[in-house]
Amino acid sequence: MAYTIKVNGKSRTVDVDGDTPLLWVLRDVLDMKGTKFGCGISQCGACTVHLDGAPTRACVTPVSAVGSAQVSTIESMQADPVGQKVQAAWMELDVPQCGYCQAGQIMAATALLRRTPQPTDADIDQAMSGNLCRCNTYTRIRAAIKRAAGLPTADTRA
Ligand code: FES
Ligand code: FES
Numbered sequence: 306m307a308y309t310i311k312v313n314g315k316s317r318t319v320d321v322d323g324d325t326p327l328l329w330v331l332r333d334v335l336d337m338k339g340t341k342f343g344c345g346i347s348q349c350g351a352c353t354v355h356l357d358g359a360p361t362r363a364c365v366t367p368v369s370a371v372g373s374a375q376v377s378t379i380e381s382m383q384a385d386p387v388g389q390k391v392q393a394a395w396m397e398l399d400v401p402q403c404g405y406c407q408a409g410q411i412m413a414a415t416a417l418l419r420r421t422p423q424p425t426d427a428d429i430d431q432a433m434s435g436n437l438c439r440c441n442t443y444t445r446i447r448a449a450i451k452r453a454a455g456l457p458t459a460d461t462r463a
Contacts, residue, residue: 310371312337313381323369327361328352330368331378339379339408343437350436353409354378360416360432379408387453388415394452402440410436414450423454 309318310327312335319334326345331337331354343351345364352363355377382388391414394400401407410433417424417432424432429450438446451458 308368308371310368310376311373312376313378314375319368321368324367326364327354327366327368327371327376328363331363331376337378337380341405341408343406343409348435348437349406350409350413351406353412353436355412355416358416358419360413377412379412382411382415385415387418390453391415391418391449394449398445398449398452400442400445400449402442406436406438406440407442410438410442410446414446414453417450418454423456424450 306323307318307320308323309316312331317335319330321330321334328340328342331340332342340354340363341351342364343349347362347365350362353360354363355361356366356371356374377385382392388411391411395407395411413433413436417428421428426447429447433446448458
């Protein structure tokens with residue numbers, strides 16, 4: 306069946322079963338590989354995208370459930386004012402190690418800073434707790450979120 310969804314500001318029509326996860330539509334049909342597959346069961350956050358600005362697990366979101374919501378992926382974050390700040394902070398503090406989880410981390414962090422521009426540690430914990438990093442970059446992720454928010458933070462690259 307054909308579904309027309311809005312991805313990064315463009316209408317895209319895809320011919321897939323309605324229960325196809327949005328993640329596979331993005332990666333395999335639309336060839337947008339920035340959004341990653343980790344667990345497939347909403348447990349790791351690697352597949353995080355935004356639906357109307359809300360962080361959403363694409364691996365458990367059927368394409369039929371997207372409807373008229375605006376889908377935003379990591380590929381659009383350079384055109385997003387908050388996403389730009391987050392990515393700049395990520396680069397300044399050399400956050401990634403293997404990098405596999407980082408698209409999802411950036412999407413979760415950007416959603417957090419849009420709704421809470423000056424987050425507390427508790428806000429960061431709550432927003433980021435579902436995004437796992439096997440390389441244990443959590444300290445740098447926290448620092449980069451604070452850097453993007455203009456809050457004081459220690460340089461964590463040592
Ligand atoms: S791949 Fe979606 S939460 Fe892990
Ligand atoms: S940087 Fe390797 S899993 Fe997070």
